[in-house]
Amino acid sequence: MTETAPRPTLEAVAARAGVSRATASRVVNGGDGVREPLVERVRRAVEELGYVPNQAARSLVTRRHDAVAVVVAEPETRVFADPFFALQLRGISKELTAHDNQLVLLLTEGRDDHARVGRYLAGGHVDGALVFSLHLDDPLPGLIQRAGVPTVFGGRPGWSDGTTDILYVDSDNRGGAREAVRHLTGLGRTRVAHITGPLDQTSAADRLDGYKDVMGDADPRLVVPGDFTPAGGERAMRTLLDTFEDVDAVFAANDLTASGALRVLRERGRRVPEDVAVIGFDDMLPVAEQTDPPLTTVRQDIEEMGRLMARLLLGGLDPADAGAAPAGVVLPTTLVRRASA
Numbered sequence: 001m002t003e004t005a006p007r008p009t010l011e012a013v014a015a016r017a018g019v020s021r022a023t024a025s026r027v028v029n030g031g032d033g034v035r036e037p038l039v040e041r042v043r044r045a046v047e048e049l050g051y052v053p054n055q056a057a058r059s060l061v062t063r064r065h066d067a068v069a070v071v072v073a074e075p076e077t078r079v080f081a082d083p084f085f086a087l088q089l090r091g092i093s094k095e096l097t098a099h100d101n102q103l104v105l106l107l108t109e110g111r112d113d114h115a116r117v118g119r120y121l122a123g124g125h126v127d128g129a130l131v132f133s134l135h136l137d138d139p140l141p142g143l144i145q146r147a148g149v150p151t152v153f154g155g156r157p158g159w160s161d162g163t164t165d166i167l168y169v170d171s172d173n174r175g176g177a178r179e180a181v182r183h184l185t186g187l188g189r190t191r192v193a194h195i196t197g198p199l200d201q202t203s204a205a206d207r208l209d210g211y212k213d214v215m216g217d218a219d220p221r222l223v224v225p226g227d228f229t230p231a232g233g234e235r236a237m238r239t240l241l242d243t244f245e246d247v248d249a250v251f252a253a254n255d256l257t258a259s260g261a262l263r264v265l266r267e268r269g270r271r272v273p274e275d276v277a278v279i280g281f282d283d284m285l286p287v288a289e290q291t292d293p294p295l296t297t298v299r300q301d302i303e304e305m306g307r308l309m310a311r312l313l314l315g316g317l318d319p320a321d322a323g324a325a326p327a328g329v330v331l332p333t334t335l336v337r338r339a340s341a
Contacts, residue, residue, distance in 0.1 A: 008049040016045035023067040091306025120144030170301035176333030177210025189249035197253035233260025277341035293339035
């Protein structure tokens with residue numbers, strides 16, 4: 001076995017810098033009250049020795065853990081199968097890494113997991129939480145509020161507890177849906193259907209509202225429930241074709257739903273877009289550019305949403321920035337035209 005060299009200690013740093021251990025500790029752990037020449041000597045000693053500060057000791061001084069919990073209110077089978085979550089987590093990770101913060105990923109499969117997440121957040125392990133993919137009956141908002149952890153939510157909050165200053169980042173789901181459906185009607189399509197997402201999530205509800213803004217007098221049977229998955233899109237598309245032989249356009253609540261709808265249209269011998277035009281939502285390139293035909297869709301900047309969530313949280317943890325952030329940020333959407341509509 002090879003022997004490893006002992007890790008340099010704070011006492012060694014102090015000796016190398018020619019200062020007391022208390023002075024070295026204040027510099028290393030972010031404390032104040034040390035003259036600049038001594039700060040430089042300690043920092044130089046840290047670099048020369050390769051000293052790594054003890055995080056527990058640092059937290060006692062700064063009251064910061066340099067760690068952020070990312071809570072996704074979905075089971076792991078959904079999170080790791082849906083590119084949406086990968087894009088949002090990438091944006092969050094980039095922003096946290098740029099500020100030398102660690103990402104702690106917490107997933108919820110059921111009620112036991114909610115309690116576990118609540119205990120973890122209340123235990124003082126992280127400086128704040130980023131939470132997304134909430135459902136309307138989710139207990140997480142209440143658990144997080146009781147934990148007293150600074151939080152930014154992904155998506156417009158759908159609960160009402162009298163709180164008006166909830167920080168969140170969302171996209172213009174309703175406006176994007178309106179633009180998609182107007183594009184379809186502008187193509188001369190008259191039987192425009194909508195495959196929804198899970199309507200206990202505000203993003204899906206807002207997209208349905210956008211569809212209704214344009215197609216308010218349409219047959220309600222043209223709205224078929226989905227669940228943001230390809231399988232859900234397949235089931236809904238079969239229902240639509242069995243009910244309406246003359247359906248000539250579909251606005252799907254997300255790209256995965258649209259991909260499932262496209263498969264069923266191909267199975268049934270319907271040409272896209274000649275017979276049925278299809279539009280999705282998200283513009284996730286691994287999906288939208290690889291469907292047959294490539295998918296016209298509403299683009300939201302998913303990665304930027306993640307970055308902005310992290311940026312808002314970290315800014316709120318800085319006393320100098322406290323109160324500077326708006327309660328809610330809604331990012332614009334854009335219709336991206338490809339071959340499906």
